[in-house]
Amino acid sequence: MPELAEVEYFRRQWDAGLGKKILKIQLNRKSRNFRSCDANLLKRFLPGSKLITSQAHGKQMLFRFSGDLWMGIHLGMTGSLSATNVDHAAGKHDHLTLTQKTQRLVFNDPRQFGAIRFNRDAEPPDWWRGLPPEILSDDFTKSLVSEFLNRRKKSSIKAVLLMQERFPGIGNWLADEILWRARIRPHCPAGQIKGIKFTHLFTEIRSVCREAIEMIAPDWGEPPESWLFLHRWKENGICPRTGKPLVRETIGGRTTCWSPAWQRWPKDL
DNA sequence: TACAATGTTTTAAG
């Protein structure tokens, strides 16, 4: 489910627990979600510590606890975070539950593609500090993006936008939304996007990410009809710009929705 | 039944 806007929404769900102590921890040891950490350490050190702060960076989240403890969470395809009542019964796919005095902080993930990490250190962990510049930061520059597109010049632009090493937080629906707004066919080789077309793409990458966060992060709001978002999963979907049919096909290994009447090859412009 | 799902990592080939 989650791309950068949804990740920010889920991060805020645990704000209810900020400044409060963890009284009890329950986790499903067999869950694949714990493949990147030692579940025993979570059980040993988290009870008694306080949740201090949290941050999101693309699809990654980092929760800081007192006592030099850091928990990283990636939601994968179906992960979610929620805060529930203390008497809330555990759901089938609740793989981690942190019980506090007045609520429980729950991590749920049916497909278990998500990942929990755990570090003990005075500093944030290396994996966090090594993340690439965020799309909405000043360090996310045109030259960084154009170099990346040229390096991946033979791959479709759709596949390239999904690469987290340069576009942290972009996922399948954001990538389609960006290419639709920039009027670029998703099959287009990344190396062919230059000049004014490149400028359009760069602008839309940032605009779509910013607007998506504004709409979704506060209360899971839905984008308006004018976005591709609401039309992309419908059978026989219609492009809100042209009124003509949308098509769905696999590009860059993912189901891609695009508008043939609207999105073009750069050479056509 | 078979396939696809808002993701990443591993593997293999060029």
Added chain:
DNA sequence: CCTTAAAACATTGT
């Protein structure tokens, strides 16, 4: 060493 494409991971819903 680098780029590119495909398979694998686990579960649910159509």
